[in-house]
Amino acid sequence: MPMENQSMSTPQEPDVVIVGAGSAGIGAARKLLASGLSVMVLEARDRIGGRTVTRSFKGHPVDLGAHWLHAGPINPLVKLGFERGEPLRRAPTKGHFHVRGKPGRNAQRAALDRAFDMADRAMTQAAKARDDQAAAKVLPAGMGPLGKRVAEIHGLVSGRPLDEVSLHDFPSMEYADNLFIAGGLGGYVARLGKDLPIRLSTAVHAIDWSEQGVRIESTEGTLRAKAVIVTTPMAVLQQDAIRFAPALPNEVQQAIHGFTQGVYEHVILHWPDAPFRGPDRLATLVGTRRSPPGLLTRIDNTPFHFFELDQPHAAHFDRRDAYAPARFAREILAEHFGHRALHHVSVMHATAWRNDPWSRASWAVVPPGLAAIRDVLKAPIGERIWFAGEALSRAQWGTAGGAWEEGERAASEIATKLKASG
Numbered sequence: 001m002p003m004e005n006q007s008m009s010t011p012q013e014p015d016v017v018i019v020g021a022g023s024a025g026i027g028a029a030r031k032l033l034a035s036g037l038s039v040m041v042l043e044a045r046d047r048i049g050g051r052t053v054t055r056s057f058k059g060h061p062v063d064l065g066a067h068w069l070h071a072g073p074i075n076p077l078v079k080l081g082f083e084r085g086e087p088l089r090r091a092p093t094k095g096h097f098h099v100r101g102k103p104g105r106n107a108q109r110a111a112l113d114r115a116f117d118m119a120d121r122a123m124t125q126a127a128k129a130r131d132d133q134a135a136a137k138v139l140p141a142g143m144g145p146l147g148k149r150v151a152e153i154h155g156l157v158s159g160r161p162l163d164e165v166s167l168h169d170f171p172s173m174e175y176a177d178n179l180f181i182a183g184g185l186g187g188y189v190a191r192l193g194k195d196l197p198i199r200l201s202t203a204v205h206a207i208d209w210s211e212q213g214v215r216i217e218s219t220e221g222t223l224r225a226k227a228v229i230v231t232t233p234m235a236v237l238q239q240d241a242i243r244f245a246p247a248l249p250n251e252v253q254q255a256i257h258g259f260t261q262g263v264y265e266h267v268i269l270h271w272p273d274a275p276f277r278g279p280d281r282l283a284t285l286v287g288t289r290r291s292p293p294g295l296l297t298r299i300d301n302t303p304f305h306f307f308e309l310d311q312p313h314a315a316h317f318d319r320r321d322a323y324a325p326a327r328f329a330r331e332i333l334a335e336h337f338g339h340r341a342l343h344h345v346s347v348m349h350a351t352a353w354r355n356d357p358w359s360r361a362s363w364a365v366v367p368p369g370l371a372a373i374r375d376v377l378k379a380p381i382g383e384r385i386w387f388a389g390e391a392l393s394r395a396q397w398g399t400a401g402g403a404w405e406e407g408e409r410a411a412s413e414i415a416t417k418l419k420a421s422g
């Protein structure tokens with residue numbers, strides 16, 4: 001039996017069907033309802049939120065997916081959060097820096113900051129050129145011994161190594177002005193989706209747009225609507241999870257298949273006596289053979305930490321047993337702090353969004369030279385099918401805020417169109 005999420009009545013023939021109840025789908029539904037249209041959201045999973053979900057470990061809420069509210073000044077989830085009086089807090093801008101397990105000297109930290117500045121300046125400048133290329137190609141040679149680490153960190157947050165990422169995407173990645181939210185970002189998105197007309201455990205497998213309007217076929221039956229917003233992740237669409245009849249135009253299919261799978265996974269550590277003070281700080285560990293691809297310490301001032309996996313490491317673990325990420329996290333931390341410092345570490349969970357059939361990636365990445373594919377997908381098809389989701393956002397790609405922004409964009413365009421046609 002499909003579960004309904006809400007108390008609101010569920011129209012049999014809504015104006016708009018939305019496929020997916022992640023940030024894009026929830027943002028779109030709220031916007032359409034606010035403009036007086038009827039909506040039905042169909043969600044394959046038995047919960048809402050998509051790649052934002054918060055789970056409780058030892059009584060503390062911890063995000064399994066998105067955690068940061070990036071790009072505060074342009075992130076619609078931040079604006080809405082402040083309006084609603086949500087418990088937002090600014091992310092610290094200064095992180096920890098350890099060399100072989102000990103706090104680094106100021107000069108060493110300054111060298112890291114300099115390497116980051118040089119990389120950012122070079123990429124921002126080169127991205128202004130009309131021709132696109134791989135972001136890695138323009139990294140300056142003079143970044144010093146920490147240059148490799150800087151490239152790896154940029155690769156981690158991009159979802160792929162920089163030689164596989166479009167340079168044209170680079171200046172849009174906004175690191176400054178990040179925020180967190182108490183109780184987790186997944187909890188926040190779930191609050192925003194509460195009471196919306198959402199049908200859970202309902203996977204859409206076909207969209208027929210051969211006649212007027214659209215016919216949406218799902219595991220729980222067929223719905224008709226005037227328009228549909230598809231927020232399914234690109235990596236899921238690439239698996240032909242949804243059959244379109246007639247087939248989508250060639251350039252749209254090519255755009256969908258142009259994205260690659262961005263991979264970023266959390267290994268969730270409970271480490272009460274970790275050598276890091278202060279809440280929500282990133283930690284850069286250098287000076288030994290290997291470093292954590294990423295480390296966020298004392299989340300929300302708790303004993304929980306994210307040991308982050310980048311795409312190359314996650315791909316490597318796919319060929320090994322389920323405990324490989326946990327072992328890896330322990331080995332690397334032992335290299336830096338010694339085995340005794342890890343006596344009280346428990347690995348609570350390692351995410352695998354890349355293998356989840358309803359996401360298949362953490363976000364979508366544009367390879368070098370394909371920057372135009374986002375714009376192809378922004379144009380509605382037959383004035384009935386809109387795509388939305390993190391992959392389409394230019395300024396906030398790969399983020400929950402970008403997904404929300406794109407959901408709202410599609411909803412506004414549909415509202416304008418349906419009102420004009422009476």
Ligand SMILES: Cc1cc2nc3c(=O)[nH]c(=O)nc-3n(C[C@H](O)[C@H](O)[C@H](O)COP(=O)(O)OP(=O)(O)OC[C@H]3O[C@@H](n4cnc5c(N)ncnc54)[C@H](O)[C@@H]3O)c2cc1C
Pocket residue numbers: 019020021022023024025042043044045048049050051052064065066067068069070202203204205231232233236241242264265266351353358359361362363388389390391398399400401403404
């Ligand atoms: C580990 C991790 C960390 C991240 N960190 C951050 C971060 O700190 N900050 C940030 O902003 N972003 C982060 N992201 C990215 C962010 O989570 C996503 O960009 C964003 O949540 C995507 O929203 P969306 O609505 O586009 O897609 P989703 O959230 O994936 O929503 C799509 C929905 O469609 C459903 N669906 C799929 N197929 C079907 C079907 N056939 N029928 C019906 N429903 C279907 C899915 O179940 C899902 O609920 C992270 C992601 C991961 C995995």
